[in-house]
Amino acid sequence: MRSNTTVRATRRRTLRVAAAALGVAAGLSLTACNGDDVTGQGDPSSASSASSSSGGSGSGGSDQGGGQDSAGSSGGQGTAAGTGSDENGRIGKCRTDELDITAMDSTIGGDTEGTVAVTLENGGGRDCALSGFAGVDLKTSEGALSAQRSGQPAERMILKDGESVSFGINYPMNDSGGSGVGVTGLVVTPPGETKSVSLEWPGAETLPVTDGAGSPVKVGPIGSAGQGG
Numbered sequence: 001m002r003s004n005t006t007v008r009a010t011r012r013r014t015l016r017v018a019a020a021a022l023g024v025a026a027g028l029s030l031t032a033c034n035g036d037d038v039t040g041q042g043d044p045s046s047a048s049s050a051s052s053s054s055g056g057s058g059s060g061g062s063d064q065g066g067g068q069d070s071a072g073s074s075g076g077q078g079t080a081a082g083t084g085s086d087e088n089g090r091i092g093k094c095r096t097d098e099l100d101i102t103a104m105d106s107t108i109g110g111d112t113e114g115t116v117a118v119t120l121e122n123g124g125g126r127d128c129a130l131s132g133f134a135g136v137d138l139k140t141s142e143g144a145l146s147a148q149r150s151g152q153p154a155e156r157m158i159l160k161d162g163e164s165v166s167f168g169i170n171y172p173m174n175d176s177g178g179s180g181v182g183v184t185g186l187v188v189t190p191p192g193e194t195k196s197v198s199l200e201w202p203g204a205e206t207l208p209v210t211d212g213a214g215s216p217v218k219v220g221p222i223g224s225a226g227q228g229g
Helices: 004-083
Strands: 099-105 113-122 128-130 135-140 143-146 157-159 164-172 181-189 197-199
Touching: 099 181, 099 197, 113 181, 157 164
Parallel strands: none
Antiparallel strands: 099 113, 113 164, 128 157, 135 143, 135 181, 181 197
């Protein structure tokens, strides 16, 4: 049999081996925990970098948007230079200040009605659009007399820079033998405009007196022939 001393020595060696094994296991566990912490700290850093990168792309997008605006402004400069087109490529309407408006008598002998042709010449330095009817008012001894629109169809047209177009004003001749209603002037307002131009009336000096049932003066659409309205 082993002595008690030998048994105790064997037990002490066993305990030391067990303690050493526990120490190694604890060290490995601590290292694993520290590794997790490092990895966790790395994730927020990566996320911040991605966020910053996205922000940079967004800023780039804004800069590109500014470039598009600049291109749009360039289109506007093209309009000012005389293309007549807006940023959508559409031709802008003719403005009163861009038009040289004149009127002349176009009545032919034997006609039952008098005719005045109004001509609009584009002097605005750009092409422009006209459509519909101009506003026409006669200045008379009885006050303003507004012309009524004829039943002719009105179409949109492009009036190129330097070119002109006419429309007709038809009115009844004063064959009554009486003094009638004196006409002293003509006021023309281009389609879609509020600014008017006052002209001398080139037609007959008087209109027949009417019973007040509507205006006896008719205006044709833009582009209608002066003769016959």
